[in-house]
Amino acid sequence: MAEQDFLIVRLGSLGDITHTFPAVAALRESFPASRIVWITHPRWEPLVQSSCLASEIWTVDTRSYSSIKPTLSKIRESKFTSSIDYQGLWKSAALPFLGGVRRRIGFSSESIREFGVPLLYTDRVHARAAHIVDQNGELTLQAGAHNAVADLELSLSEIQQAFVLHLMRSAGFERYVVLSPGGGWRSKCWPPDRFGHLCQKIYEELKLRCFINLGRGEEELVARVKAASHGASPVAYNGSVEQLMALLRNAACIVAGDTGPLHLAVALGTPAVALFGPTDPARNGPYRTQTKSLPNIAKDIVLRNPKAVTTYKRRATPDQSMLDLDVDTVFVAVRKLLEATG
DSSP, rough: OOOOEOOOOOOOHHHHHTHHHHHHHHHHHTTTTTEEEEEOOOHHHHHHHHHHOOOOEEETTTHHHHHHHHHHHHHHHHHSSSSEEEEOOOOHHEEEEEEETTTEEOOOOOOOOTGGGGGGGGGEOOOSSSHHHHHHHHHHHHOOOOSSSOOOOOOHHHHHHHHHHHHHEEEEEESSEEEEOSSSSSGGOOHHHEEEEEEEOOOOHHHHHEEEEEEETTTTHHHHHHHHHHGOOOOOOOOHHHHHHHHHTTTSSSEEEHHHHHHHHTTTTOOOOEESSSSSSHHHHHHOOOOSSSTTTOOOEEOOOTTTTOOOOOSSSSOOHHHHHHHHHHHHHHHHHHHHHH
């Protein structure tokens, strides 16, 4: 297959980039010697780098003209064969369009949230797959790849692994569970007091301590988890993307809603108890590719009320379907998963 120069656009965020990796892995598999340039936000450069899929990683802050201008110049100078916009927003579609890439692949209007964006593409793909990872793979197929998705393994530096080992020892942990109570929008998050009660049960009945993943601006949320955990003494964690990856890879399991840390943990091979409500796990649930170093991983457990109504409306309070998941049900799932994984 003739080699080409591809421009990949996926600016953010944590979970969305993770869900793009298998599709780009398939592109790399079909075009092993091709130049693949990935444009992303500066915050996510280490994450993209960990996939080892891109020949080059360019960063851009689309809120800054001083960042956009040189990026467009580099796109024009590179004369890419094709671009693939896995994001489907005006800000992502505009980069290859204004950069003069002749073939611009993206989703059709049926698959895109922002009206009119497909006008900037030359190739418009009507995604028919259920899961967003497979939908991304349909763009990869349009670019000429043999397969929609492919296996991959995210790489972690020895320094970051050593950091987590030191963190565990200093906190007196040998085996631990990661709880991730935050999220981009509260309607798909489980209440923090329930995370606290879950932490207490894990400590009292399974004799395991918990790390609480702390995102930006979530200090009050974590304080509420700690207050509800009583004597379980969970440790709040707030570090770099690379350190988060190391923390997740070494965890016995993660408990989280439909958020970036959940999807990153799954990509790293960590077993997951996934809490779903307004979003559909058939589209956004845990998605694994087989890897050489992590074969036959135990299946993740997805909890969702069968009566939950799928909606992607962003609200400031937990959806009723998230409130339908009680602490005992989630704890039983955690214990079952830990027993299965040893």
